[in-house]
Amino acid sequence: MKWLLLGVNGQVGHELQRYLSSMGKCLAPTRQQLDLSNSAAVTHYLAEHQPEMVVNAAAYTAVDKAEEDVALATALNADLPALLADYCAQQSVLLVHYSSDYVYPGNGDHAWQEEDPTGPLSVYGQSKLAGDAAIQASGCDYLIFRTSWVYSARGHNFMKTMLRLGKDKQQLTIVGDQIGAPTPARLIAEVTAQAIRRYQQNPAIKGLYHLAPRGQTSWHGFACEIFDQASLLGVELSIARDRVTAIPTSEYPTPATRPLNSRLDLSRLEQALGIQLPDWRSQLSLTLSEHLG
Numbered sequence: 046m047k048w049l050l051l052g053v054n055g056q057v058g059h060e061l062q063r064y065l066s067s068m069g070k071c072l073a074p075t076r077q078q079l080d081l082s083n084s085a086a087v088t089h090y091l092a093e094h095q096p097e098m099v100v101n102a103a104a105y106t107a108v109d110k111a112e113e114d115v116a117l118a119t120a121l122n123a124d125l126p127a128l129l130a131d132y133c134a135q136q137s138v139l140l141v142h143y144s145s146d147y148v149y150p151g152n153g154d155h156a157w158q159e160e161d162p163t164g165p166l167s168v169y170g171q172s173k174l175a176g177d178a179a180i181q182a183s184g185c186d187y188l189i190f191r192t193s194w195v196y197s198a199r200g201h202n203f204m205k206t207m208l209r210l211g212k213d214k215q216q217l218t219i220v221g222d223q224i225g226a227p228t229p230a231r232l233i234a235e236v237t238a239q240a241i242r243r244y245q246q247n248p249a250i251k252g253l254y255h256l257a258p259r260g261q262t263s264w265h266g267f268a269c270e271i272f273d274q275a276s277l278l279g280v281e282l283s284i285a286r287d288r289v290t291a292i293p294t295s296e297y298p299t300p301a302t303r304p305l306n307s308r309l310d311l312s313r314l315e316q317a318l319g320i321q322l323p324d325w326r327s328q329l330s331l332t333l334s335e336h337l338g
C-alpha cells in the first residue's frame with residue numbers, strides 16, 4: 046500500500062513514521078516540499094501520487110498565536126482536513142486524523158465522551174473542531190483521535206521545558222487547576238498502528254475516538270512527576286520539589302483560554318481495540334528514559 050503521512054517532522058508525525066513503516070511505501074513530504082496551507086498544491090500532490098491511505102499529523106499547534114493568526118490556523122486545522130477528506134471519500138481510502146481536548150468547553154469534572162457537546166474556548170479549538178466536522182460530513186472512512194497534552198523525546202513540549210527549567214531555576218510556579226492526561230507521541234503512534242490494522246480487518250471500527258493514557262493530573266502534578274522521575278534517573282536538578290508551587294490559571298493569563306477539565310473518557314477506544322491503555326506515569330517513565338538515552 047502507498048500511503049501519505051503529513052507532518053512527518055512533528056512530534057506525532059515522527060513517531061508515526063517509525064510505527065507505521067511496515068504498512069507499505071510511505072510518502073512523507075516535508076514542509077519545504079509541500080506547503081499544506083496551499084490547497085492547490087495539496088490537491089495537485091494528491092492527484093499526482095494517489096495515496097491509498099492518508100495520515101494527517103500536520104496541524105497549526107501554536108495555541109496562543111492562533112488567536113491572532115486565525116487564517117493560517119483555519120487553513121491548516123479546518124480547510125486541510127476538509128480537502129483530505131474529500132479526496133479520501135472520492136477514492137474510498139482511509140483518513141487518519143488527530144484532534145484535541147480543546148474542542149470541549151472544559152467545565153465540570155467528568156471525563157468527556159466522544160458524543161458530548163463541544164464548545165471550544167479558543168481559535169485553535171474552534172479550528173480543530175471545524176476540521177473534525179468536515180471529515181465527519183465528507184462521507185469518507187476515518188479514524189479521528191482526540192488526544193491531549195502531547196509530549197515526546199523530540200520537539201518542543203512541556204516535559205523538555207521542565208527539564209530545562211529544573212536545571213536552571215530555584216523555584217517555579219505551575220498551573221494546578223487544569224486537569225488532563227499527558228500523552229506521549231509514541232503512544233499515539235503505537236495505538237494508531239493497532240487501530241489501522243483493526244480497521245483493515247473490520248472497517249466498522251471507523252470513527253471518532255479519545256486517545257490518551259489512563260489517569261489524570263494537573264500541569265503542576267506533571268511537572269512534579271517529571272522532576273521526581275528525572276532525579277531517580279540521575280538528572281541533577283537545581284529545583285527542590287517543595288519550591289514547585291501550584292497556581293490557579295487566573296494567575297497565569299495567556300492569549301488563548303484553556304479548558305480546566307480536559308479529562309477524556311477512553312472506554313470507546315479500549316473496547317474497539319480490546320486493550321487497556323497504560324497509566325500516564327509509566328508513559329512518562331518510558332519517554333524520559335528515551336530522551337535521556
Ligand SMILES: NC(=O)C1=CN([C@@H]2O[C@H](COP(=O)(O)OP(=O)(O)OC[C@H]3O[C@@H](n4cnc5c(N)ncnc54)[C@H](O)[C@@H]3O)[C@@H](O)[C@H]2O)C=CC1
Pocket residue numbers: 051052053054055056057058075076079080081082101102103104105106121143144145146173191192193194195196200230
Ligand atoms: N501538541 C499537543 O499538545 C496536542 C496536539 N494535538 C494534535 O495532535 C496532532 C499532532 O500534534 P504535534 O505532533 O504535537 O504537532 P507539531 O506541532 O509537533 O507538528 C505539526 C506538524 O505540522 C507541520 N506543519 C505545520 N504547518 C505546516 C504547513 N503550512 N505546511 C506543511 N507542514 C506544516 C509542521 O511542520 C509539523 O511537522 C495535531 O493534530 C494536533 O492538533 C492534540 C492535542 C494536544
